[in-house]
Amino acid sequence: xSQIIISVGREFGSGGRVIAEKLAExxxxxxxxxxxxxxxxxxxxxxxxxxxxxxEAPKMKIISRRVNGYSNSIEDNIAEMQFDIIxxxxxxxxxxxxxxxxxxxxxxKYPALVSLFILGDMDQKIKRVMEVYxxxxxxxxxxxxxxxxxxxxxxxYHCQGKWxxxxxxxxxxxxxxxxxxxxxxxxxxxxxxxxxxxK
Amino acid sequence: xxxxxxxxxIIFVGMFIMIVLDKIxxxxxxxxxxxxxxxxxxxxxxxxxxxxxxxxxxxxFFTRDFWYQVEESESSGINWATIVFIAGMMLxxxxxxxxxxxxxxxxxxxxxxxxxxxxIFITFTIMAAVLSMFIDxxxxxxxxxxxxxxxxxxxxxxxxxxxxSEIFCANLGGSATMCGDPPNIIIGTSLGFSxxxxxxxxxxxxxxxxxxxxxxxxxxxxxxxxxxxxxxxDMSKFPKPSEAITNKKxxxxxxxxxxxxxxxxxxxxxxxxxxxxxxxxxxxxxxxxAGKHALELLKKVDYKTLVFFxxxxxxxxxxxxxxxxxxxxxxxxKICGGDVKLMIVIILWVSAxxxxxxxxxxxxxxxxxxxxxxxxxxxxPISTLAWTLAIGTDIGGSATPIGASAxxxxxxxxxxxxxxxxxxxxCKKLAPATVIVLVISTVYLFVRYV
Numbered sequence: 001x002s003q004i005i006i007s008v009g010r011e012f013g014s015g016g017r018v019i020a021e022k023l024a025e026x027x028x029x030x031x032x033x034x035x036x037x038x039x040x041x042x043x044x045x046x047x048x049x050x051x052x053x054x055x056e057a058p059k060m061k062i063i064s065r066r067v068n069g070y071s072n073s074i075e076d077n078i079a080e081m082q083f084d085i086i087x088x089x090x091x092x093x094x095x096x097x098x099x100x101x102x103x104x105x106x107x108x109k110y111p112a113l114v115s116l117f118i119l120g121d122m123d124q125k126i127k128r129v130m131e132v133y134x135x136x137x138x139x140x141x142x143x144x145x146x147x148x149x150x151x152x153x154x155x156x157y158h159c160q161g162k163w164x165x166x167x168x169x170x171x172x173x174x175x176x177x178x179x180x181x182x183x184x185x186x187x188x189x190x191x192x193x194x195x196x197x198x199k
Numbered sequence: 200x201x202x203x204x205x206x207x208x209i210i211f212v213g214m215f216i217m218i219v220l221d222k223i224x225x226x227x228x229x230x231x232x233x234x235x236x237x238x239x240x241x242x243x244x245x246x247x248x249x250x251x252x253x254x255x256x257x258x259x260f261f262t263r264d265f266w267y268q269v270e271e272s273e274s275s276g277i278n279w280a281t282i283v284f285i286a287g288m289m290l291x292x293x294x295x296x297x298x299x300x301x302x303x304x305x306x307x308x309x310x311x312x313x314x315x316x317x318x319i320f321i322t323f324t325i326m327a328a329v330l331s332m333f334i335d336x337x338x339x340x341x342x343x344x345x346x347x348x349x350x351x352x353x354x355x356x357x358x359x360x361x362x363x364s365e366i367f368c369a370n371l372g373g374s375a376t377m378c379g380d381p382p383n384i385i386i387g388t389s390l391g392f393s394x395x396x397x398x399x400x401x402x403x404x405x406x407x408x409x410x411x412x413x414x415x416x417x418x419x420x421x422x423x424x425x426x427x428x429x430x431x432x433d434m435s436k437f438p439k440p441s442e443a444i445t446n447k448k449x450x451x452x453x454x455x456x457x458x459x460x461x462x463x464x465x466x467x468x469x470x471x472x473x474x475x476x477x478x479x480x481x482x483x484x485x486x487x488x489a490g491k492h493a494l495e496l497l498k499k500v501d502y503k504t505l506v507f508f509x510x511x512x513x514x515x516x517x518x519x520x521x522x523x524x525x526x527x528x529x530x531x532x533k534i535c536g537g538d539v540k541l542m543i544v545i546i547l548w549v550s551a552x553x554x555x556x557x558x559x560x561x562x563x564x565x566x567x568x569x570x571x572x573x574x575x576x577x578x579x580p581i582s583t584l585a586w587t588l589a590i591g592t593d594i595g596g597s598a599t600p601i602g603a604s605a606x607x608x609x610x611x612x613x614x615x616x617x618x619x620x621x622x623x624x625x626c627k628k629l630a631p632a633t634v635i636v637l638v639i640s641t642v643y644l645f646v647r648y649v
Contacts, residue, residue: 044617061220063622065558065601067337068501070611072600074621077614 003112004029004095004195007103009155009169012147013125013140015180016118017099022184024097027191032089033099036082043081054078056100058153079158100151104169105159114194116187117169124176170194200521203244207517210235211565214514218558226503229510229561236517245520254516266476268391275519275568277512280388280475281381282505285335287478288378290485291456292338293499297492298450300457301342302443304330309350310440316356316424320364321413323347327365328372328409332379332402333461336369336605343369344612353437355427359618360420360628364413366609367597367629371412371636373605374593375405378464378474381508382563382592386585388475389567393468400586401593404643408594408636415635419628452488456481511561519568528572539579543587543644546570550591551637555598563592583648590640598633600625 006023010016017033024031034048041051059073071077083106086098090110098107104115120128122144129140155163166172171190175183214232218225241250252258256276259265265280295301308326312318323343330339344362351358373379377387377397387397417424444450463470463477472480486493518524535541546566553562566588574581596603600610600622610620 044614044619046619063601064221065607066221067604067607070341070608072607072610072620074614074619077611077619081615 002195002198003090003093003110004191004198005090005103005107005110005113006097006191007107007113007115008097008099009104009115009117009164010100011119011125011144011164012151013129013144014118014120015128015175015183018180019118019175019184019187020097020099022180023187023191026184026188027095027097029095029097031097031099032086032101036085036101039085040078040081044078051078055082056151056154058150058157079154083158102155102158105161111198114191115169115171117164117166117172118175118183119164119172120174121176200245203240204521204523206244207236207240207521207523210240211514211518214511215557215561218561224503225558226507226510229507229514231510233510233513236513240517240521247520250516250520254513254520264473266473267471268473275389276516277509278385278388278564280473281384282508284378284384284388284474284478285381285508286500286505287480287482287485288335288460289500289504290482290496291453291460292334293496294449294485294489295334295453295457296338296342297445297496298453299443299445300450300453301338302346303440303450305343305346306438306440306443309346310434310437314350314354314434314437316354316426317417319350320361320417320420320424323361324364324368324413324416325409327369328375328405331369331372331605332376333457333464336373336380336603337608339369340366340605340609341612344609345616348612348616348618349438356425357423357618358616359613359620359624360416360423362609362613362618363620363625363629364416364420366603366605367412367416367632368409369605370593370597370603371405371409374590375402376464380589380593381560383589384474385560385563386567386589388473390571390581390585392582392585394464394474395468396582397589398465400582400647401589404586404590404640407643408639411639412632412636415632416628419632449488453485456484456488459484508560511564515561515564515568518565524565524568525572528569528576531569531573532576535577537577539577539583539649540645542573542577542579542584543649544641546584546587547591547637547641547644550588551595551598551633554592554595555602555633559592559596559603563588566592580648583644586648587644590644591637594633594636594640597636598626598630 004027008016008020021031037051037055038048041048044051054075055078057075059075064071064073064076082101086101086103086107089096090107107113125144126137126140129135129144130137133140133143135143152163161168173183173187178186210232214228217223217228237251237254241247254276256279259279308322309319312322327339327343343365347358347361347365375398377383377392377394383397386392460477460481463472467474467477486496489496531542531545535545550562550566570584570588571581574584600606600620610625613620
């Protein structure tokens with residue numbers, strides 16, 4: 001199989017990460033999500049928890065400054081290290097699935113990229129988050145809003161395009177319509193068609 | 200006039216906010232704000248074509264004083280001398296970096312002190328200060344921090360204390376000369392001071408402060424400046440300094456050009472060549488020496504910074520032409536009531552605190568016309584206020600990770616190599632060091648100029 005890179009952007013609670021895991025299984029590809037954090041933590045001599053604090057987090061602008069591409073913000077530096085790691089992997093010809101990390105934009109130059117965005121209906125997302133995180137309906141809603149706001153700020157700071165804007169991705173899918181498994185089936189067919197077209 | 204003043208202030212404050220928010224690149228922000236100043240403040244509100252021409256200051260290029268200056272003269276509007284000088288120095292530094300000069304120098308010094316941690320700490324911090332007297336601190340720290348990280352990996356010590364000390368001393372060294380830090384270039388060219396004027400005034404303060412700072416930083420970090428137990432220094436594993444040189448001919452030429460730049464700067468009050476002439480000369484010589492690689496060097500010039508300066512000068516002219524800066528000067532004069540000591544304290548400490556949090560270049564550019572008016576109103580020598588402003592803006596920037604460009608570059612190089620530096624880690628030692636240097640500077644200014 002020639003190189004294939006599957007980038008999965010997602011709304012919080014949409015099941016995007018689970019979909020990415022299932023796609024990785026079906027195509028027998030490594031999945032890069034938290035693994036990138038472990039890799040960076042090892043390199044930086046920090047604990048995974050410490051890196052996690054800054055992962056996919058927007059920097060605080062008032063206490064950050066950028067000079068000629070250099071930034072004092074730890075969030076910025078961790079983000080750039082993640083972009084570099086996925087770029088190196090893509091450059092080496094490796095096939096993989098990557099969740100978030102602005103990968104739909106950062107890896108756009110690679111023809112092997114298939115970029116997906118998973119969204120969901122709010123009621124379905126709340127239901128899912130209530131189950132997974134054992135939260136009340138109100139807390140789940142707040143948690144979703146907070147997480148998505150953070151992802152959006154992170155993405156829009158590091159990329160030109162807007163987070164979740166369908167023009168940025170090859171395919172945007174609402175996972176609430178078919179459910180996780182059928183969405184994965186549909187995406188598998190789409191990716192197979194893309195692989196065929198790449199030949 | 201009031202409407203023009205209001206718009207000038209709105210544009211200025213808006214520009215500052217946009218720079219801090221970092222949503223749009225800062226050179227677009229200043230250039231856009233500068234054009235707004237020309238159109239709205241001068242064109243629509245004041246209907247004053249002369250103000251536009253004064254701000255653009257294109258005629259400066261055709262005056263003898265711009266290139267060859269026998270008597271001190273002041274300038275206003277876009278400070279083209281600063282732009283030409285910085286552009287020339289950027290070309291020279293690019294040429295030096297390409298030949299491997301900085302890496303060679305760092306490795307050579309490390310070898311000379313036999314790669315021992317404490318001597319490396321002392322020599323690297325002093326080297327940061329000396330190089331920053333002539334070269335922009337961003338370049339100095341970019342190379343020093345990278346070599347420090349490399350040495351730290353080989354010698355098994357924590358590079359963070361050394362990088363922090365290098366940053367601090369680079370900012371300190373920058374305050375010593377007219378070309379060490381952008382605020383000094385702006386102050387020097389706007390008010391007609393020479394390289395030597397700076398060296399004899401801010402340079403002396405920087406020299407005293409450097410000795411105290413190296414001692415302070417050594418004691419502050421001494422527990423961290425040790426290599427891991429059992430780690431033996433095997434010098435044969437180290438990259439040889441000569442390996443850093445990419446091309447011997449280029450290396451020799453760039454070293455000669457750097458030497459010429461230093462001589463021209465040191466002697467420019469005697470030769471009467473302005474910094475604009477020196478910048479242009481150095482730039483042209485570098486391009487000629489680069490031969491077929493000249494275009495490559497030209498492409499590497501940081502045009503964004505040059506555009507940032509041009510826009511900034513236009514916005515400050517808006518405040519100057521609408522006499523808003525006179526009001527600030529009068530306000531300071533009123534508070535001080537002719538007390539020079541109080542004036543020094545206010546300018547030094549306000550400049551330092553402001554520079555610790557906002558870019559010191561716009562701050563200095565704004566303050567130059569203020570101190571000009573303040574000197575005229577209070578009868579205080581302009582030189583006293585100029586040295587105070589230069590020290591305040593240059594030193595204050597060391598207090599926080601965002602206060603100066605060198606801080607951002609140094610902390611970023613450290614983070615990318617696995618040593619993230621938080622605000623707390625940075626400020627714990629460098630904020631007190633900044634306060635110590637500011638106290639020394641206050642005493643120095645009192646003793647020497649009051």
